[in-house]
Amino acid sequence: MKRIITLGVFAMLAGTAWSQTGLTLTTSNGAQHHYNIERSGAIYMDNDQLEIRENLNNGAHDYFNMAEVRKITFDKPLSIDALQQNQILLYPNPASTHIVLRGIEEQSKVQILDAMGRIVTEQKRSDNEQINIAQLAPGVYVVRVKDQLIKFIKQ
Secondary structure: OOEEEOHHHHHHHHOOHHHEEEEEEEEOOOOEEEEEOOOOOEEEEOOOEEEEEOOOOOOOEEEEEHHHEEEEEEEEEOOHHHHHHOOOEEEOOOEOOEEEEEOOOOOEEEEEEOOOOOEEEEEEEOOOOEEEOOOOOOEEEEEEEOOEEEEEEEO
């Protein structure tokens, strides 16, 4: 059974990892693999395998034999204040007819992606403006605004 190791747990192993935006994994042959796991990534471990899921957009993931992993380094630190200043809120969640984004700039490009990472809608929206989602099938979606990803459920 796989156990998810969240960035908060990795903080015990790598300092302030939970506020990091990326990681570099070095294998025993010296190869370095770079990942951006800022908001929607995850690291899974079992007895002999490490899995890194970079983001929800494309579902990309890599597997490494634990015996081959030599070093995991977190980089690009962000302060808590910086994370809070850039926070975008989405409500209601779950939603059935519309969603609203709070904390976005005027005429921001807003993309809604399905569970497979495909863009199902793209439009310009401003802060607190409703986005119609009535035409979407029920399921889990991701809203992308700039480099931020927010998951929501369409009922």
